[in-house]
């Protein structure tokens with residue numbers, strides 16, 4: 001693991017523990033049943049019953065285990081050992097068909113935990129690509145673990161609006177990161193998106209910005225066939241101050257704002 005990944009792992013280890021205690025994820029209500037998946041991915045992924053599903057960057061596993069409740073046999077992968085422990089604890093507490101393994105997604109190809117395994121569905125969602133430096137490696141991992149006839153699904157924040165200021169600018173669209181950049185960006189963040197304070201030792205983290213074509217072309221190069229690419233005017237979190245939520249789970253732009261895409265989804269088959 002390089003220095004950037006190590007810093008990100010420290011940060012996510014702390015966030016996993018903090019998030020597990022926050023109201024943001026509605027964990028208490030979810031324990032009693034139901035799904036943490038949002039309507040877009042629930043509809044676009046479709047029926048998962050009887051399928052083997054691999055969830056990449058699963059955090060502490062609520063979405064992963066929601067798929068288990070829908071009849072899939074699930075494996076969640078994350079490089080935060082705290083998140084993985086919490087995921088395994090949830091699966092055991094709730095008696096759900098799920099296991100969680102601690103791995104760097106970019107190194108997953110050689111994982112001893114997944115030796116010989118192949119999956120019908122590989123899923124990843126919301127806040128994932130910005131943590132990955134190398135989408136060529138990532139897409140090869142996906143292709144390697146997919147069964148022929150299986151599919152990969154991603155929903156994440158949109159590369160176009162990812163580069164707009166969402167920290168200091170509260171009223172206008174203001175691009176601050178070049179759309180085309182290979183650089184790694186350091187952030188020192190005091191508060192998580194859940195509103196919880198992060199301790200000083202875990203504040204530094206490193207992110208990468210990927211273009212839409214980079215995402216799509218890497219999947220194609222790894223041997224996948226794109227079935228759809230969709231763009232959505234909603235986000236899974238309050239990415240910009242000028243957004244509102246009607247249901248407390250998805251966020252849309254205030255009416256006076258120029259409509260720009262906030263998230264995208266791709267389904268790609270092997």
Ligand SMILES: C[S@@+](CC[C@H](N)C(=O)[O-])C[C@H]1O[C@@H](n2cnc3c(N)ncnc32)[C@H](O)[C@@H]1O
Pocket residue numbers: 005008012013057058059060061062063077078079080083103104105106125126127128131132
């Ligand atoms: C924003 S969270 C994803 C949240 C997820 N959609 C959910 O709602 O639970 C990003 C996750 O990516 C994980 N992560 C970041 N870089 C990773 C890497 N290189 N390998 C594996 N997991 C990674 C973090 O530990 C974190 O759990």
